[in-house]
Amino acid sequence: MSVALTRPVAHGPVQQEPLRVMLVDDSVVIRGMISRWLGSEPDIVVAASLRTGLEAVNQIERINPDIAVLDIEMPELDGISALPLLLAKKRNLVVIMASTLTRRNAEISFKALSLGASDYIPKPESTREATAAETFRHDLVQKIRHLGARARRSSHPTAAPSLAPAHDRVRDAALRAPAPVSAPVVKRSFSSQNPKALLIGSSTGGPQALMALVAEIGPVIDRFPVLITQHMPPTFTTILAEHLARASNRPAREAIDGEAVKAGHIYLAPGGRHMRVVRHGIEPVIALDDGPPVNFCKPAVDPLFASAVDVWQGATLALVLTGMGSDGMRGGKDIAAAGGSVIAQDEATSVVWGMPGAAAHAGICAAVLPLNQIAPKLVRLFSGDRS
Numbered sequence: 480m481s482v483a484l485t486r487p488v489a490h491g492p493v494q495q496e497p498l499r500v501m502l503v504d505d506s507v508v509i510r511g512m513i514s515r516w517l518g519s520e521p522d523i524v525v526a527a528s529l530r531t532g533l534e535a536v537n538q539i540e541r542i543n544p545d546i547a548v549l550d551i552e553m554p555e556l557d558g559i560s561a562l563p564l565l566l567a568k569k570r571n572l573v574v575i576m577a578s579t580l581t582r583r584n585a586e587i588s589f590k591a592l593s594l595g596a597s598d599y600i601p602k603p604e605s606t607r608e609a610t611a612a613e614t615f616r617h618d619l620v621q622k623i624r625h626l627g628a629r630a631r632r633s634s635h636p637t638a639a640p641s642l643a644p645a646h647d648r649v650r651d652a653a654l655r656a657p658a659p660v661s662a663p664v665v666k667r668s669f670s671s672q673n674p675k676a677l678l679i680g681s682s683t684g685g686p687q688a689l690m691a692l693v694a695e696i697g698p699v700i701d702r703f704p705v706l707i708t709q710h711m712p713p714t715f716t717t718i719l720a721e722h723l724a725r726a727s728n729r730p731a732r733e734a735i736d737g738e739a740v741k742a743g744h745i746y747l748a749p750g751g752r753h754m755r756v757v758r759h760g761i762e763p764v765i766a767l768d769d770g771p772p773v774n775f776c777k778p779a780v781d782p783l784f785a786s787a788v789d790v791w792q793g794a795t796l797a798l799v800l801t802g803m804g805s806d807g808m809r810g811g812k813d814i815a816a817a818g819g820s821v822i823a824q825d826e827a828t829s830v831v832w833g834m835p836g837a838a839a840h841a842g843i844c845a846a847v848l849p850l851n852q853i854a855p856k857l858v859r860l861f862s863g864d865r866s
Contacts, residue, residue, distance in 0.1 A: 498627040499526040501544035503535045503561070504577065505553040509602065513548065516616050523623060532561025539568050545627050548619070551578040551587050559587050559594070566595045571633070573597045573626045585718045589686065597626050597830065598683055601712045617775070622683065625803050625831045669845040669865045670820045674796035676703055677857065678787055680780030682710035682802025684830025686719055688850055689800070693727035693745065695854030699861045700729045705745045706756060708780045710802065713750035720747045736767040748778035755786035763790045774806040780834070784810025793818025796860060798853065801829035805837035815843040822846045822853065
């Protein structure tokens with residue numbers, strides 16, 4: 480185990496302490512690799528590097544980290560068992576679950592989100608996979624930076640993590656969260672056309688938000704197709720589709736290239752492939768491709784949003800949920816320019832207000848709403864009520 484000294488980092492005229500990260504992984508190679516990466520970041524410090532969940536639970540009060548990167552499979556005490564014990568000792572701890580891409584680990588990562596973990600990240604199978612390792616490094620640093628910054632901005636004590644389903648926890652968080660101060664957002668009118676399809680883009684915090692949303696929009700799903708791009712790797716999207724099917728009590732699955740887009744179904748972009756919608760005769764169909772990442776993401780939201788304009792024109796309604804970066808903003812501009820409508824999740828209820836914030840500040844949104852107000856608004860809009 481190693482403990483790092485805290486070093487102040489300058490951000491403008493005020494110095495702010497770097498984010499303290501506790502690494503918990505039984506692989507000395509992985510711990511060393513991540514420690515080197517994070518050690519090169521001026522606003523992040525590795526406060527401790529531990530081998531087991533038991534060490535983390537026993538030492539968390541002394542280490543006092545802002546963020547824990549927690550492996551799933553470890554001796555003595557695994558990640559999913561350590562998670563609630565860590566959160567019981569530090570309620571505002573940001574926990575990022577790290578695991579290899581297996582179905583079992585994907586299932587455990589989703590369970591961890593329902594137990595209070597903030598996010599998850601897939602680890603490369605080995606450090607020899609240079610491209611995968613670089614993607615892992617980029618994603619991990621960004622998650623630590625954004626989730627840690629939001630946790631520090633919080634000016635109120637965080638409630639203890641709940642064992643309730645994810646959609647209940649997200650709904651509660653929406654009611655508790657303080658409203659951050661941000662620049663005014665210019666809104667445009669909703670489309671004069673009734674929407675014919677719902678498109679959703681999401682990233683960090685998206686699985687929890689999606690679970691809450693689909694449970695409340697049954698009347699929309701029954702009459703219209705719902706297409707979702709969530710930034711997520713293969714295997715994880717398979718599990719997410721299964722969770723969405725249970726939460727909505729409607730058919731939900733990873734989309735299949737060439738299949739018809741029909742009302743009553745939820746189509747999820749499969750991990751590692753972009754999803755678009757195209758016309759085949761008079762019928763809209765799914766088109767998947769293996770093109771390069773867009774906005775550092777694959778699947779990405781922009782290709783889905785932009786493609787929908789050619790199919791539904793001004794009768795397209797897009798929703799941008801919580802997530803890092805700005806994916807969805809350019810595709811949202813295309814939708815707004817064609818006369819369609821864009822809704823963004825608000826800052827207070829977003830885990831990270833990157834994607835929805837970019838859409839909101841681009842002036843393309845007809846509404847910026849807290850998560851618990853989005854479903855009722857969608858039900859009204861798809862029933863023809865644009866008030």
